[in-house]
Amino acid sequence: MATRARSGLLGELSAEFVGTMILILIGVGVVAQVVGGGALTDPKGGLGGHDSIAWAWGLGVTLGVYVAARLSGAHLNPAVTLTLAVFKGFDWKKVAPYALAQTAGAFVAALLVRWNYSEILGHADPGHTIKTQTVFATLPGNGSLTAGVHEWGAFRDQVIGTAILLILILAVTDVLNTAPRANLGPFIVGLIVVAIGMAYGANAGYAINPARDLGPRLASYITGYSTAWRDQWGNLYFWVPIVGPLIGGVLGGAIYKIFVGRFLPDAPPEPPGRAPASEPAAEV
Numbered sequence: 001m002a003t004r005a006r007s008g009l010l011g012e013l014s015a016e017f018v019g020t021m022i023l024i025l026i027g028v029g030v031v032a033q034v035v036g037g038g039a040l041t042d043p044k045g046g047l048g049g050h051d052s053i054a055w056a057w058g059l060g061v062t063l064g065v066y067v068a069a070r071l072s073g074a075h076l077n078p079a080v081t082l083t084l085a086v087f088k089g090f091d092w093k094k095v096a097p098y099a100l101a102q103t104a105g106a107f108v109a110a111l112l113v114r115w116n117y118s119e120i121l122g123h124a125d126p127g128h129t130i131k132t133q134t135v136f137a138t139l140p141g142n143g144s145l146t147a148g149v150h151e152w153g154a155f156r157d158q159v160i161g162t163a164i165l166l167i168l169i170l171a172v173t174d175v176l177n178t179a180p181r182a183n184l185g186p187f188i189v190g191l192i193v194v195a196i197g198m199a200y201g202a203n204a205g206y207a208i209n210p211a212r213d214l215g216p217r218l219a220s221y222i223t224g225y226s227t228a229w230r231d232q233w234g235n236l237y238f239w240v241p242i243v244g245p246l247i248g249g250v251l252g253g254a255i256y257k258i259f260v261g262r263f264l265p266d267a268p269p270e271p272p273g274r275a276p277a278s279e280p281a282a283e284v
Contacts, residue, residue: 009094012072013101019068020076020105020211026060028110028216032117032135039124039132054197057206062190069186077209078102079249083166087253099211106215110136113216114223128224130232136225137217138205138241143232147202150233151240154204158244159251161200162208166252168192176264207241214242 007014034048041047061076068074075081078099084090114121114136125132134143140154141147149157171177172188180188197206207213217238221228231237 007071009097012094013097015068015071016075016098016101017105017108019064019072019074020102020215021064021109022067023060023064023076024106024109024212024216025112026063027057027212028113028136029116030056030060032113032121035135036117036120036124036132040120050201051198054194054201057197058190058192058194060190061193062186065186065189072098074186076102076211077245077249078211079162079209079245080166080169082246083170083249083253086250087170087257102211103215106211107219108215110216110219111223114219128220128226130227133220133225133228134205136220137213137228137238138207139231139237140204140233140240142202142205145232149203151231151235151237154237155240155244157200157203158207158241159248161196161204161206162245162248163252163255164196164200165192165208166249167256170253170256171260174261174264176267177260204241204244208245208248210242210245212241214238 030048030053034045034053038045038047038049064076065074068076073084075084075098078095081090081095081098081102085092085095117135121128121132121135130139130143133139138154140151141149169189169192172180172185172192179185193208196208200206217228229236229238
């Protein structure tokens with residue numbers, strides 16, 4: 001049989017689109033179930049809570065990475081793509097296309113969740129207000145008026161949370177460090193997201209991913225959420241989960257490189273008498 005043609009950039013972008021779509025189908029889907037469906041149970045909140053949301057987001061990351069990793073490396077996040085370009089030699093010409101593919105995947109997935117949960121969201125929140133806006137996009141203090149978190153507090157949180165994310169992603173994918181074996185990398189990355197969600201979810205809903213927030217935010221806006229670009233205080237907010245993670249990702253990459261990466265030993269040479277590792281066989 002003929003060797004399958006190399007996919008090139010189109011295949012990479014297709015993988016980023018579908019991988020991010022899987023992430024958002026599960027992540028936004030669980031929030032729709034907990035927030036929308038939970039508002040209609042008796043007593044309220046009968047379809048899960050913060051922990052189920054954190055676990056589902058982590059599993060969404062794991063499964064999205066398994067979908068896309070072979071073709072694109074499964075960034076699924078513009079902050080990851082930018083950080084890899086800054087510190088790991090990822091091609092700068094691919095940064096914008098990857099980010100667009102990731103955002104498009106998140107947008108399409110959010111539209112599907114919006115459609116699938118249209119009856120529940122319509123009954124839980126007929127006016128499509130801030131009450132269920134958190135299904136699709138993050139808000140300071142998760143929309144609370146009593147938490148006292150505004151856009152700059154949320155911005156700080158997004159920088160810190162994404163820095164943690166990239167420190168850990170770089171650590172577990174660095175072959176010179178103690179990278180997981182047996183194809184467990186995606187599972188460990190999912191656990192990283194679970195941990196961040198459980199520890200840093202109160203101030204800004206741990207978007208830590210510009211595509212994760214912008215794509216669903218746009219989807220909610222065009223399907224009836226007129227306040228999608230603002231927070232519960234009326235402030236223009238959409239920029240926070242975009243700019244914060246991009247800065248935080250690069251900061252995390254710098255921290256890993258300065259404090260860990262530059263001290264790791266180089267890969268050892270092949271033992272004498274060993275043949276060099278061969279390239280994997282082409283798929284047929």
